[in-house]
Amino acid sequence: MNSLIRSTAAELAAKIASREVSAVEVAQAHLDRIAEVDGAVNAFLHVDTEGALDAARKVDDDIAAGVQVGPLAGVPVALKDVLTTEGVPTTVGSKILEGWVPPYDATVTRRLKEAGVVILGKTNMDEFAMGSSTENSAYGPTRNPWDLDRIPGGSGGGSAAALAAFEAPLSIGTDTGGSIRQPGAVTGTVGVKPTYGGVSRYGLVAFSSSLDQAGPCARTVLDAALLHEVIAGYDPMDSTSIDAPVPPVVAAAREGANGDLSGVRVGVVTQFSGEGYQPGVLRSFEAAVAQLKQLGAEVVEVSCPSFDYALPAYYLIAPSEASSNLARFDAMRYGIRVGDDGTRSAEEVMSLTREAGFGPEVKRRIMIGTYALSSGYYDAYYGSAQKVRTLISRDFEAAFATVDVLVSPTTPTTAFPIGERTDDPIAMYKADLCTIPANLAGNAAMSVPSGLSDDDGLPVGLQIMAPALQDHRMYRVAAAYEVARDAALGATVISGVPQLAGASR
């Protein structure tokens, strides 16, 4: 296997900057890998070969001309198909936007381009980011490189699988209830949901505006931090973005790599264990906590009683906002149009288009959300859910008064087989049990691999949560843990990914 595709982003950046290897060679190596394995994985919805090579050439030219380039210049990235890209199709995994070519770049896209990061293409996802398995994509499921018959998590299964399949060293995800962290956990990769408002949402096709947050995905903590600093920062185009300096996450990752966590207080959330948790996942988590102690961290148990209500509150707030956010897909201005044969009214065309364009999970959430916001039901559903949200924020505040970070398993189980939960929405929703509270409160959270479950040999994720704008705290803990874990295993977790056959399935 070409060593370029197994390199970290930090290594690639250094080699490109020193002209040991060209950005074009790096891009081509990844494009070749995509051509070789993506038939089996289906991580990409669109590969922008020309755009990627052009961008790489530009970086090589700049470096040759002595122009100062950014810390990730020339490194390829895979972009979740929920972020707009000027001139490159953006579907959000939905039929309704099939063929839509946005006239503008998302702020995240623009920042990547400005930093010389090479965008390889757009990754598969659950339609409108609604799902935990990527099975809700209108363009077929993505498969988990650890076991092609299993799900890669969701909604950002494409971004996580692309990393685990060595199709890209970096990717961008978005996390509304766990869509970065849960795929990271089940693919043995790192996924970070920054503080809400830390990364601009401008150009992120909205699922639930008050919860959506874009973030970095990578195979190492340092790579995630490097990507984090490229995409983060205040953006006047997004009113909810925070006008404050970007937390120093790269410095924190480097500091953490020294392997010393003395003085750091770690809280174990007692709500996230017990029934419904796979024993192998809990054992992996306990081992991780033990390692944190060995690194010098002080570990205590913390109770966050309102977290028990996070899942139901989430499934009222997110669909409510979605029902309104998705109203714009009406066939009038963009996307597919169905039934416009000259005999039907605009209202009928809207209705037929939405019937044909949206998948069943999207329709389910639009209906739930429409109901929850209806006059007479608003207070009982949306109103109550917002109260729960406040209580969850208070639980976090109380917890962070005594500890620096909170930890839990990222998701209750390892990757489940494709098709297992498609007929049971509640079982599917439970994959996000541990990740949702951080979205509701808006604080930072990430998943870092904690090795393989001893009962099925599949990757497990350790979730680390930090207060808003304290993203660097969790990077420090994650980087320290990563070093200790690899030392104990004698190898990286990701090195255990099976070789992928080139044959498409």
Next chain:
Amino acid sequence: MTSVHELMDYAEVIERFDPVLGLEVHVELHTNTKMFCGCANVFGGEPNTQVCPVCLGMPGALPAVNGKAVESAIRIGLALNCEIAEWCRFARKNYFYPDMPKNFQTSQYDEPIAFNGFLDVTLDDGSLFRVEIERAHMEEDTGKSLHVGGSDGRIHGAEHSLLDYNRAGVPLIEIVTKPITGTGERAPEVARAYVTALRDLLKALDVSDVRMDQGSLRCDANVSLMAKDATEFGTRTETKNVNSLRSVERAVRFEMTRQAAVLAAGGTVTQETRHFDESTGSTSSGRTKETAEDYRYFPEPDLVPIAPSREWVEELRGTLPELPWERRKRVQQEWSLTDAELRDLVNAGAVDLVTATVEAGATPAEARSWWVAYLTKEANNRGVELAELTITPAQIARVIALVNAGELTNKLAREVVSVVLETGDEPEAVVEARGLKVVSDDSVLERAVDEALAAQPDVAAKIRDGKVAAAGAIVGAVMKATKGQADAKRVRELVIARCS
């Protein structure tokens, strides 16, 4: 709609019912840019040229509040004697319509920026009527639909529709009154006077073009009737498309007479939206909804709350201009105008222009006679507002000065002004170029007098015989020969001197 309405005689309406009004006025702010994006906010551009991903509601696009619009909203609230919210939010009003890009309107719901105010309006007889203001809130305008192929431009019967999103996202302030009671027969007049006062106020605040004909000021009139002995309000109708001050008055009056006839016949008024027809002065039923629309309002998660500091609010209070009615009172006193003179001045929309002309050196009487008498007629002939004429108060003041210096006669002055109105040239240049100046050179005039006397020897003889009255014929001839550019009084003196 062609249905014929039964109407009750107005006097009888008043005898049997008390009208209750509620007026909702939408004002388009004339900020440079739209409410939530950087697109130009200009009326009348080519369709779909003032649009961007935000105001087209493209997937992923987000709004960002126009600070200038918030400032205007607060100033309007203060001028309407409202309280200004310390903290308020935008909300989404959800409904599907093709000219609304996001299929929700970003508006304010239960947390308006301004609330609990009042506006004292002057009625035709000079008395004051207080209209209580419920709220003033911020929202965005929708695009425009053009229905093609139907007989009347409405959606019913149209073959297809065209959409123009230039207006989508233009900042709007909606000003809502509390129920207006106690007007009796003056309800239509109060409605007109209120909208007039509001228009003048908004103009003085310089926040909007307030052009009802262009839709930058739009009024929806809610009207209901209650029987004299009733204790609760009756069912109301909401009349839209009321596009002039006169229409406000007519629409209210029509609805009163229509509803009274319905009630008197034992029927019930349907709560509905009605459409005002300018040509017939009547209202017709709009789309009747089988069920009440549920807008599913909820706080807009894409925008952070607005929390104007008290310091800022007080700073904005300091920017409020002299209010139009206070100014009128002051002008009336300073210029010693009768009530009728003041009304003519106000009705002509000439207060600002006359003030500016006086500031440029004319007397109030001179300035008024130009603007109210002469130029108002010119504006009417051209179909424009007085202020839109291509002549400035400073130019009028200079023309007046030329007359006072004897360099122009009144007749010549009007000629100069009409050329200025056509060409936009400076009055002095017009006088020069067209040779319109009074002929004050005696030698030129004497030659003309001699020629006239020679042409009419019999008249000349009469004058020499002492019949001075005959001099008029010679003066007339001289005026004609000099194309009116001579001072007739001086000509007469010369004629008599020549004949003595």
